[in-house]
Amino acid sequence: MSRFYSRNTRELVPYVPGEQPKDKKFIKLNTNENPYPPSPLVMERIRNFNLEDLRLYPNSEGAVVKQAVAKYYGISKDEVFVGNGSDEVLAFIFKAFFDDTEKIGFPDITYSFYPVYSALFNVPYIRVPVRSDFSIDISQYPEDLKGIIFANPNAPTGLYIATYKIEELLKNRPNTLVIVDEAYIDFGGESCAGLISRYDNLIVVQTLSKSRSLAGLRVGFAMGCKELMDGLVRVKDSFNSYPLDRIAQIAAEAALIDTEYFNETRQRIIKTRQWTQEKLLSLGVKTTDSKANFLFVKIPGISGPEALSFLRQEGILVRNFNSPGICDWLRITIGIQEEMEELVEKIKKIIAG
């Protein structure tokens, strides 16, 4: 540790993402990537891009992406903010709307980056316990929170909260900023994007990494009233004028335009999830009612780390979280049908002992 570290840096405990193996031998079900390639329109746009233009700075606000999001959701482009992956967008949200004076609350089981952002920007936070079935209990969140953030569907449980319930929350707590992280919304949930014009205390965050098959390009966005988006722009323009490169911008635009491919691939993933879940249930494996591109499962008679290690030896990467209450559960990304058939066979082996 260098003597030059700031006080804050000395104490940081960064987020640790799932492993990215360097060889390709594994069936990779550990980081919720999409098993299908990006839309053919994305590839076409990139191939036709004039690479000489890379000498010039990109548009600083990601205008074509903002426009495409606005069109997809029927909102104004002033109600959209674009960033270098939804992780950057979330970081900007913590910085723009929170400081050391008021608390943010989130479920004790949710995306584990939220406490990391809080620590990075000195935001006090409370973790509110989920119910024993992992569902989020909004009534348990103190009234004096400045903000509440959760993933919907939640990570790593996959559990989904209906929009009417989120609307109740927005109505009941007009002075609480509610941030709904919809990284997995396209696999079975309904987005809250339709609510942003009516509630100035709502921010919806999405990513193109999962349902749009663009994890490798780093594009995420937020939606909310213009005043909230302006706050994000202030922070972004004090941090990095040009977070999105030229190729990412045209590729993201194309991914948002090609709704046919998007709908076809997400439906396929939903179908494979349903097939996998039925198989696992029939084997006595516990699962939650996931609306995401992953299943959250507990295999009887084996600990989480042991199951992870066994599957790794068998050539399948999955994810396990070292947190109280879920350490015996695995988060398993939905791959293509053949990959899930292989997974089911390996889990059969575990259960057979």
Place this chain on the structure above:
Amino acid sequence: MSRFYSRNTRELVPYVPGEQPKDKKFIKLNTNENPYPPSPLVMERIRNFNLEDLRLYPNSEGAVVKQAVAKYYGISKDEVFVGNGSDEVLAFIFKAFFDDTEKIGFPDITYSFYPVYSALFNVPYIRVPVRSDFSIDISQYPEDLKGIIFANPNAPTGLYIATYKIEELLKNRPNTLVIVDEAYIDFGGESCAGLISRYDNLIVVQTLSKSRSLAGLRVGFAMGCKELMDGLVRVKDSFNSYPLDRIAQIAAEAALIDTEYFNETRQRIIKTRQWTQEKLLSLGVKTTDSKANFLFVKIPGISGPEALSFLRQEGILVRNFNSPGICDWLRITIGIQEEMEELVEKIKKIIAG
């Protein structure tokens, strides 16, 4: 302004980059872009990239870029940190090494993003006046500063400090973190990269936006001892696991490998700068001894904003800074020879009145 803005966000005054015109009619000499396209190797690597891989997350640390930087400068890859443009790298430096307890110092005339980062992360700062010839006077920096940052060559003056002078500073102030922003170093200066193995109080920052013709791809990097780079990794991993996309990584690697093209294009820019400077001097225009890919000039008999406005009407974009002492100066990026000939003609027109 939303009632949800944090205290800090309410007060932010973001950095304003040079204009990116939407039509292409202008001769664009306002944002220090390279007039030459990226290396042919960059284009080849992007064309051969398997676009299906975009469904997968990129390498989180930009390993191939780190490796290429390390090789180019003959250092270890642990002494390199890669980010989404050098602006992001600089932001991480402010966050990783500074807080509200100790001051950072920088010249009163330098890259105007430094006070913005300071404000974003609540770092107290002092601006130390440059001499009347715009040169940086290190002896004026108080001894108790935790850090000193400046661009070398400096922006927007283009003035260069020799490495032996920076080494003296490093030696004399072992408890001051010295950050040398070498965005423009490849156009006539010598990098301080060779000093990082001997001084644990030095960070050197570079970008691929200028001399590598990749402004549109957003890649920058820092070099320093492993402990300092680890501090940046802590912050980065608490902010965004994957700041560099897959295409940016392979393109940046290629740009760093193709030293022949790099040397050829930067020499051409240096030659054009010298030609332009001689022409302007012969017209009675004041210039500094710029070692960057821009000239800093003062046209007699006209204010800075007026000159900027005249040139804009004539189809040429340049940059003017609304700061005391330099408001009558223009920063003019070096374009191709023909563009600079056109510029000289227009400046002749101004002088002729």
